[in-house]
Amino acid sequence: MTRTSEQGEGKLARVKVTRRVHFSAAHRLGREDWTPEENRRVFGDCSNPNWHGHNYELDVTVAGEVDESTGFVYDLKDLRDTVERLVLADVDHRNLNLDVDWLHGRNPTTENLVVAIWQRLTPALPAGVQLERLVLWETPRNYVEYCGE
Amino acid sequence: MTRTSEQGEGKLARVKVTRRVHFSAAHRLGREDWTPEENRRVFGDCSNPNWHGHNYELDVTVAGEVDESTGFVYDLKDLRDTVERLVLADVDHRNLNLDVDWLHGRNPTTENLVVAIWQRLTPALPAGVQLERLVLWETPRNYVEYCGE
Amino acid sequence: MTRTSEQGEGKLARVKVTRRVHFSAAHRLGREDWTPEENRRVFGDCSNPNWHGHNYELDVTVAGEVDESTGFVYDLKDLRDTVERLVLADVDHRNLNLDVDWLHGRNPTTENLVVAIWQRLTPALPAGVQLERLVLWETPRNYVEYCGE
Amino acid sequence: MTRTSEQGEGKLARVKVTRRVHFSAAHRLGREDWTPEENRRVFGDCSNPNWHGHNYELDVTVAGEVDESTGFVYDLKDLRDTVERLVLADVDHRNLNLDVDWLHGRNPTTENLVVAIWQRLTPALPAGVQLERLVLWETPRNYVEYCGE
Amino acid sequence: MTRTSEQGEGKLARVKVTRRVHFSAAHRLGREDWTPEENRRVFGDCSNPNWHGHNYELDVTVAGEVDESTGFVYDLKDLRDTVERLVLADVDHRNLNLDVDWLHGRNPTTENLVVAIWQRLTPALPAGVQLERLVLWETPRNYVEYCGE
Amino acid sequence: MTRTSEQGEGKLARVKVTRRVHFSAAHRLGREDWTPEENRRVFGDCSNPNWHGHNYELDVTVAGEVDESTGFVYDLKDLRDTVERLVLADVDHRNLNLDVDWLHGRNPTTENLVVAIWQRLTPALPAGVQLERLVLWETPRNYVEYCGE
Numbered sequence: 001m002t003r004t005s006e007q008g009e010g011k012l013a014r015v016k017v018t019r020r021v022h023f024s025a026a027h028r029l030g031r032e033d034w035t036p037e038e039n040r041r042v043f044g045d046c047s048n049p050n051w052h053g054h055n056y057e058l059d060v061t062v063a064g065e066v067d068e069s070t071g072f073v074y075d076l077k078d079l080r081d082t083v084e085r086l087v088l089a090d091v092d093h094r095n096l097n098l099d100v101d102w103l104h105g106r107n108p109t110t111e112n113l114v115v116a117i118w119q120r121l122t123p124a125l126p127a128g129v130q131l132e133r134l135v136l137w138e139t140p141r142n143y144v145e146y147c148g149e
Numbered sequence: 150m151t152r153t154s155e156q157g158e159g160k161l162a163r164v165k166v167t168r169r170v171h172f173s174a175a176h177r178l179g180r181e182d183w184t185p186e187e188n189r190r191v192f193g194d195c196s197n198p199n200w201h202g203h204n205y206e207l208d209v210t211v212a213g214e215v216d217e218s219t220g221f222v223y224d225l226k227d228l229r230d231t232v233e234r235l236v237l238a239d240v241d242h243r244n245l246n247l248d249v250d251w252l253h254g255r256n257p258t259t260e261n262l263v264v265a266i267w268q269r270l271t272p273a274l275p276a277g278v279q280l281e282r283l284v285l286w287e288t289p290r291n292y293v294e295y296c297g298e
Numbered sequence: 299m300t301r302t303s304e305q306g307e308g309k310l311a312r313v314k315v316t317r318r319v320h321f322s323a324a325h326r327l328g329r330e331d332w333t334p335e336e337n338r339r340v341f342g343d344c345s346n347p348n349w350h351g352h353n354y355e356l357d358v359t360v361a362g363e364v365d366e367s368t369g370f371v372y373d374l375k376d377l378r379d380t381v382e383r384l385v386l387a388d389v390d391h392r393n394l395n396l397d398v399d400w401l402h403g404r405n406p407t408t409e410n411l412v413v414a415i416w417q418r419l420t421p422a423l424p425a426g427v428q429l430e431r432l433v434l435w436e437t438p439r440n441y442v443e444y445c446g447e
Numbered sequence: 448m449t450r451t452s453e454q455g456e457g458k459l460a461r462v463k464v465t466r467r468v469h470f471s472a473a474h475r476l477g478r479e480d481w482t483p484e485e486n487r488r489v490f491g492d493c494s495n496p497n498w499h500g501h502n503y504e505l506d507v508t509v510a511g512e513v514d515e516s517t518g519f520v521y522d523l524k525d526l527r528d529t530v531e532r533l534v535l536a537d538v539d540h541r542n543l544n545l546d547v548d549w550l551h552g553r554n555p556t557t558e559n560l561v562v563a564i565w566q567r568l569t570p571a572l573p574a575g576v577q578l579e580r581l582v583l584w585e586t587p588r589n590y591v592e593y594c595g596e
Numbered sequence: 597m598t599r600t601s602e603q604g605e606g607k608l609a610r611v612k613v614t615r616r617v618h619f620s621a622a623h624r625l626g627r628e629d630w631t632p633e634e635n636r637r638v639f640g641d642c643s644n645p646n647w648h649g650h651n652y653e654l655d656v657t658v659a660g661e662v663d664e665s666t667g668f669v670y671d672l673k674d675l676r677d678t679v680e681r682l683v684l685a686d687v688d689h690r691n692l693n694l695d696v697d698w699l700h701g702r703n704p705t706t707e708n709l710v711v712a713i714w715q716r717l718t719p720a721l722p723a724g725v726q727l728e729r730l731v732l733w734e735t736p737r738n739y740v741e742y743c744g745e
Numbered sequence: 746m747t748r749t750s751e752q753g754e755g756k757l758a759r760v761k762v763t764r765r766v767h768f769s770a771a772h773r774l775g776r777e778d779w780t781p782e783e784n785r786r787v788f789g790d791c792s793n794p795n796w797h798g799h800n801y802e803l804d805v806t807v808a809g810e811v812d813e814s815t816g817f818v819y820d821l822k823d824l825r826d827t828v829e830r831l832v833l834a835d836v837d838h839r840n841l842n843l844d845v846d847w848l849h850g851r852n853p854t855t856e857n858l859v860v861a862i863w864q865r866l867t868p869a870l871p872a873g874v875q876l877e878r879l880v881l882w883e884t885p886r887n888y889v890e891y892c893g894e
Contacts, residue, residue, distance in 0.1 A: 029667070043666075044673070106667070107666070107667040109668055110613075111609075111613065111667055111668060111669055112662065114611060115609045115662065140616070141615065141616045142613075142614065142616070142672055143613075143614050143616075144612065144614070144669075145612040145613075145614070145657070146609065146612070149610040
């Protein structure tokens with residue numbers, strides 16, 4: 001087997017690998033220390049007291065050098081299992097305000113949600129593999145992106 | 150202006166016209182006359198007491214003869230306005246179990262939802278235009294279709 | 299080679315086969331025998347005198363029995379070539395009001411366009427293959443469907 | 448719980464329910480009783496002796512009356528399990544010419560594949576639920592549709 | 597309400613937020629100081645004198661720190677309103693060569709269009725929010741990306 | 746014709762331009778110097794000896810200054826022709842393990858494939874145009890990205 005991941009002079013190629021996952025959840029935007037009127041003014045329909053919900057799409061991108069033995073940066077089955085265990089098991093078919101320990105007390109905007117997911121995933125990756133980027137779609141027209149900055 | 154909608158011997162062409170709309174809502178599957186355990190057994194995660202939610206896509210298809218004067222079956226702006234007034238205004242950013250009069254007492258499965266939307270829309274169309282088909286996507290992998298049968 | 303297209307007792311399976319094609323064109327809705335104000339009132343922004351345009355997606359569906367020798371209803375390369383020769387060569391990167399002989403004098407609504415494409419394609423298919431359905435997307439939210447009725 | 452599936456005078460609504468599934472497979476078009484040159488002439492690149500492959504998307508649509516008790520036509524989890532057991536387990540990450548008993552001896556055109564899947568699924572559905580339609584995408588531009596005719 | 601946007605030691609998370617919008621327009625590539633033949637040679641079908649058109653998709657991405665009070669980088673309704681007022685109101689259902697003041701005298705390639713949109717939007721954003729990236733799709737197969745470099 | 750690509754003080758805008766292309770191929774993951782059992786353990790179903798396959802989508806992104814004369818970074822027809830000649834002609838409807846000289850001896854993971862395509866394309870671009878990024882989708886849920894690092 002030819003060494004395939006070299007980029008000349010022994011430099012290994014650094015590739016980004018993405019797994020797209022899906023979850024469906026209810027939520028409500030707002031602050032508990034604001035009145036319903038204040039929440040309504042700032043968050044509009046998104047503060048409906050009886051909740052609303054979304055199909056979220058999440059692109060989890062990790063980066064690292066291509067392993068010379070396997071040709072993988074990171075086995076996508078392992079990445080999927082990690083994301084299912086640490087994120088999807090807690091949020092899919094759940095209420096983001098009420099059911100998720102690691103979102104407790106946070107206003108579940110897409111921005112806050114993507115940062116919280118980053119904090120869940122980044123310590124769980126093995127040495128040599130970095131969490132590179134999360135893209136979280138709330139609707140087919142709106143998405144946020146976070147790179148740990 | 151040549152008459153364009155004739156199909157020979159004065160027969161007017163019958164065309165189906167579709168407008169795709171979007172809404173986001175919370176819901177929970179289950180029957181109020183069942184125990185939580187029964188609901189859990191039949192509806193699984195979809196019966197989560199704290200709700201979950203979806204981005205729904207709805208294709209509203211009407212059919213009719215092409216009007217010789219305008220080249221339209223039905224002005225899509227009018228169709229959009231009708232759907233927004235009778236459906237989206239009630240369900241978008243709402244809870245399908247709690248907030249929607251015309252779903253009251255119904256278990257909001259996708260099947261029951263599409264039938265209820267049909268019942269809302271079909272009397273609102275003008276003479277000569279028939280509601281032909283509704284396709285309702287609950288997730289990118291699941292959809293239902295109803296033709297009034 | 300086992301006979302594969304039989305559905306029991308020698309009945310051959312009837313399958314629908316679709317090729318999706320793409321074209322980009324300019325157009326303007328309106329009638330030449332109406333004033334600009336009348337056209338504006340009925341067709342809104344779509345009657346902008348300086349034109350506007352779309353990326354159209356067209357699904358061409360033919361139906362027929364599966365040929366026992368090839369396992370094809372109709373070779374999709376032949377279908378693509380027919381559609382390119384009779385439709386795309388005339389409309390792609392063209393103006394539907396000015397550049398297309400077979401739309402001359404027609405108000406290029408999506409309804410009129412899909413009927414005109416049907417009239418182009420249906421005589422061009424070989425015996426045993428019927429034009430079954432055309433679906434024409436004008437935007438990602440609007441499409442029309444025509445089955446020759 | 449109000450009876451929701453009635454369409455007036457006790458007539459139950461008939462709804463179509465679809466689950467979209469995915470599989471990746473290798474195949475080669477051609478007849479074993481033809482020479483490579485004949486296969487090349489009829490099937491072109493699709494007859495490459497070393498195989499090629501696709502990501503297939505399959506929409507499985509069943510139809511039936513909406514159950515008054517559950518609001519379901521057919522539990523989509525059951526439909527998914529049936530399709531996984533009878534179809535995906537055999538074709539996903541497999542070679543359609545070599546690895547699949549129920550395609551043995553068939554030229555794996557999309558037409559023949561969709562008919563064979565129909566024959567697998569239709570006897571496996573419970574009373575009151577009919578297989579209504581299969582749509583099988585071979586590429587984002589080509590798909591076939593079969594309704595058991 | 598817990599402070600959610602901190603990334604440890606008081607560093608606020610910087611998130612990118614995107615709104616996807618849509619417009620349909622006619623255009624023609626070419627230079628007024630070139631002959632039709634020269635324009636034909638360089639721009640091909642895109643220089644058709646009678647125009648052609650596209651459905652454009654535009655992803656507008658802004659970046660900033662997550663506001664601790666609202667959990668937003670920038671309210672997407674405000675972003676949408678800004679894009680509608682400064683871009684879509686001028687280009688949707690218009691001719692990019694003839695109808696748009698801020699494109700006057702520019703050859704409306706996708707590259708020139710994305711740079712012009714950047715110049716429209718970047719001064720309109722509030723302090724603390726930067727225009728990060730524009731992605732402009734001309735067809736489902738072609739897109740350009742601009743980051744202000 | 747106004748100079749359109751200036752960004753103030755004579756600085757030319759640097760824009761990224763992408764062409765999305767498609768190919769269908771068979772492959773099998775594994776190392777020839779490992780036993781089938783070892784390959785099975787590491788690569789799972791992807792090591793099926795009889796191959797499997799995918800529809801690949803490849804986004805080829807080049808970057809450069811916008812040419813003041815044409816308004817192009819790089820003519821997308823030229824980019825498409827380059828990608829078709831150097832990549833698609835070799836891999837479309839082929840077996841990535843057996844049929845492609847420039848993949849010979851490489852385990853055709855998506856990571857190794859994207860690096861190999863980079864090495865094919867980067868020397869073929871004209872002065873002033875850099876290969877910026879390749880995104881290669883193996884399924885609608887998995888993709889890799891390479892920027893030459």
